[in-house]
Structures are given as structure tokens and as C-alpha cells.
Amino acid sequence: MKKLVILTGAGMSSESGIRTFRDSGGLWEEYEVTEVATPMAWAKNRDLVLRFYNERRRQLAGCKPNAGHTGLAALEKHFDVHIITQNVDDLHERAGSTKVLHLHGELTKARSTADPSLLYDIRYNDIQPGDKCEKGSQLRPHIVWFGEAVPMMDEAVRITKTADIFVVIGSSLNVYPAAGLIEYAPGDASLWLIDPKDVYVPGGRKTEVIKAGAVEGVAILREKLLKGVENKEVEGG
DSSP: OOOOEEEEOOHHHTTTTTTTTTTTTEEEEEEEHHSSSSHHHHHHOOOHHHHHHHHHHHHHHTOOOOOOHHHOOOOOOOSSSEEESOOOOSHHHHTTTTTETTTTTEEEEEEEEEEEEOEOTTTTOOTTTTTTTTTBBBBBEEOOOOTOOOHHHHHHHHTTOOOOOEEEEEEOSSSSTTTGGGSSSSSSSSEEEEOOOOOOOOOOOOEEEOOOOOOHHHHHHHHHHHHHHHHHHHHHH
């Protein structure tokens, strides 16, 4: 079974009603990124940061996976599918994908400010000022903010290096280090890009482009990949 590695960005979830930072004038729910998504913002106005992520968590609770999410989950019947996502939502998991790595954290989890290894599954509930871990420190969103290290990057690189097929969906490939993952795909791996906009692909590798949104693009991708599987079966049979 071939290994299919998929990097998903904000465009993957936009058709589920989740607003993207780049498509809303540099604002997330009317907030400047420097006000709500940096360590400095946390130090300056903790209540605002908590309120912002509480709002996003409530929004996520009312969203559902789109056909693109469920289409990727269905590919697990035919491929060893690994999803590496820049998104902090849980829509891949809710659609049925079983191997999902979150590069930028998870909105439905909180973590200790004193000990990053202390994680708590809070689902769609709020984090309030005064909510503390067992070590007595304030809980914060389990989100990788701008300016922070990306702890899961090494694992993402390891997975990408083993890909037979590497697909990018809904990512501008502008946010590093995630944008550089495609350069770790093996030289003989087939590369695919799904996005309605023109996206520059680092490294100059030959890439199959499907110029469509996630829902339409995943349907086209599935058709093309499964046709390849059928042809292999005919040749082998």
C-alpha cells in the first residue's frame, strides 16, 4: 500500500465556514495577529488572547467537516494516508482520518504555561483566567504562536521523507517551516497541489496542479489516484 502524505492549510477548512487569516485582510475575527497570536500578546493581554480562542472554539463547535475532509478519510481504504495539517481545528479527525499530525497545535486542547508536556482535552469549552494545571500555572491554548518553535516539525519531515505521493491542499506555502516540507518529499514521489489560486512551489519540482477548492479538488484527486490504483491492479492481475 502506497504512502500518501497530505499537507493541508487554511483552504482545507474554509469551505466548512472557518475564516482564514490570509483571506480576511490580515485579521482573525477582526483581531490583528500581533494582538492574539504571539507570546508578546499573551504577556500583554492574557484575557484578550483567551477570549479570542474561546470565540474560535465556539465557532468550530458549529462547523462540520466538508466533502474534502471526508474524501481524504475515504482514501485510507486504498492508501497509507498521513495528514500533516497547519490547521488547529479537528475537522480531519471528525471526518474519520486516523493519522493526523497538527503542526500548529490543536484548538480543542489546553496546556500548562509552566510545563508544555501537560496537555488537557477541553473539546469546545472555554479557558478562563484562573484555570490552572496541577502545577498551579495558568492554562493557555495549545497553539503554536508566531515566533514560537514548531515541536512537531521533525516528525512531519520524517513522515514526508517516506512519501510515495505528496499532496498540498489549501496552503499558500508561505508560512515556514511548514512550507518547506514539500522539499523533503523523495525525488521519485509524485507531487500534487490543490488550490484555486496560483501557488509558488518551492524547489521547482514537477507538480500536478488541480486549480480548485478543497471539496472539488479532493474529488478530482481521488478519481485520478484511484484510477492509478485500478491500472496497477489490472497490470498485476
